[in-house]
Amino acid sequence: MRYPTNDLEHFWMPFTSNKAFKANPRLMVSSKGVECTTHDGRQIIDMSSGLFCVPAGHSRPEIADAVSEMLRDCAYVQPFQHGQPAAFELARRLKALYPGDLAYTFFTNSGSESVDSALKIALQYHRAKGQGQRIRFVGRERAYHGVNFGGMSVQGMVKNKEAFGPGLVGVLHMRHTWDSNERFVRGQPQNGAELANDLQRFCDLHGADTIAACIVEPVAGSTGVLCPPKGYLQRLREICDKNGILLIFDEVITGFGRIGGNFAAQVFGVTPDIMTMAKALTNAAIPMGAVAVSEKVFKTIMDATPGMEFFHGYTYSAHPAACAASLATLDIYEKEDLFKRAAELSPYFLDGIFSLKGIKAITDIRGIGLLAGVDLAPKDGTPGARGSQAIQDFWDAGVLVKMTGDTACIAPPFVSEKKHIDRLVETLRKVFSKY
Numbered sequence: 001m002r003y004p005t006n007d008l009e010h011f012w013m014p015f016t017s018n019k020a021f022k023a024n025p026r027l028m029v030s031s032k033g034v035e036c037t038t039h040d041g042r043q044i045i046d047m048s049s050g051l052f053c054v055p056a057g058h059s060r061p062e063i064a065d066a067v068s069e070m071l072r073d074c075a076y077v078q079p080f081q082h083g084q085p086a087a088f089e090l091a092r093r094l095k096a097l098y099p100g101d102l103a104y105t106f107f108t109n110s111g112s113e114s115v116d117s118a119l120k121i122a123l124q125y126h127r128a129k130g131q132g133q134r135i136r137f138v139g140r141e142r143a144y145h146g147v148n149f150g151g152m153s154v155q156g157m158v159k160n161k162e163a164f165g166p167g168l169v170g171v172l173h174m175r176h177t178w179d180s181n182e183r184f185v186r187g188q189p190q191n192g193a194e195l196a197n198d199l200q201r202f203c204d205l206h207g208a209d210t211i212a213a214c215i216v217e218p219v220a221g222s223t224g225v226l227c228p229p230k231g232y233l234q235r236l237r238e239i240c241d242k243n244g245i246l247l248i249f250d251e252v253i254t255g256f257g258r259i260g261g262n263f264a265a266q267v268f269g270v271t272p273d274i275m276t277m278a279k280a281l282t283n284a285a286i287p288m289g290a291v292a293v294s295e296k297v298f299k300t301i302m303d304a305t306p307g308m309e310f311f312h313g314y315t316y317s318a319h320p321a322a323c324a325a326s327l328a329t330l331d332i333y334e335k336e337d338l339f340k341r342a343a344e345l346s347p348y349f350l351d352g353i354f355s356l357k358g359i360k361a362i363t364d365i366r367g368i369g370l371l372a373g374v375d376l377a378p379k380d381g382t383p384g385a386r387g388s389q390a391i392q393d394f395w396d397a398g399v400l401v402k403m404t405g406d407t408a409c410i411a412p413p414f415v416s417e418k419k420h421i422d423r424l425v426e427t428l429r430k431v432f433s434k435y
């Protein structure tokens, strides 16, 4: 083992019960494909792709080689008023995958930064059009858009907000789309398109010309995989168009083949004006995020602004190592036709997951592509307790599954084989049947 594992005191871990973890650590010391090795020498399979971010499997040597080469040749170029060719090449390659007229890419280092950058782009767009009064954002309950102040403000998960004050002013939240009367739905629910009308109600109540953008995850991921009801995203698009509001899709989880097409926008046939990405962009080998914008958004800002057009950027925007990692990742997706492989594995995966219906503790199952959410009834009425138990039970059983509260969020790597799905389903059955 390269690093000691006996002194864990000084790392403040993110989104973790630090005290409990340090009393009973779960450490990984190596990972390959869908398999990881724990610090105590056990093999476990990763059925959540880390945090939905390693579709091509862990520790791909092609990516390591590309990064290593870049770090030796050109480890850093300052991205303000200077550049390096890999960033331009990556933006060109990404454009070929984007839906509709999305064509220009702004690079960041994470999903959270992508969301905050997207919100700023929306504000700047309206200012460029002489509508600087459009400063409100519309988000949604049960959304997750990262942890920076912009994303925190528009997201809708209470625990991620309650300690941190009001955030951005003027943010409005539409209702979430989960319907307790329509459970165990594979793909898109039939009912609920009218929930998009919340956006129109905000226009009517607050004035459409005060709203800059509406941001949604096409499939709400971290909150437990909530598919949009049929017609819902189309309705949002119509309301945005009618009222001059920009539509932002946060595709940090759904991007890059997770639900069946390149992006969810293509799967559902609705093109946003702005789209955020991260995670699978580099197969998680190096942190990177991105924001794609339409021709209209880009040209409006460029044409209206002399000199520097956007006073925003990061020291590590389009970092050379991240660009190299992403280009190598896109090569793997293409060479191994991984988005197609994911789409072909999806029915087998969803059959397995939905076969769990009937287990007493399971109150709902949802899924699309290689993404599924399984809700458990809270233990003794305490939300999250059963989820914490499940994390340990999965660890002991040798299968990694992400829990959000009492919901299992399952997202196998695209390189998984049927035998991995079988083991996943068998483990879920065994663990959940005990509850």
Ligand SMILES: Cc1ncc(COP(=O)(O)O)c(C=O)c1O
Pocket: 051, 109, 110, 111, 112, 113, 115, 144, 145, 146, 147, 217, 221, 222, 250, 251, 252, 253, 278, 279
């Ligand atoms: C939809 C969505 N947006 C934004 C983020 C934040 O990404 P990051 O953790 O890279 O900041 C996430 C992370 O899970 C996400 O799922």
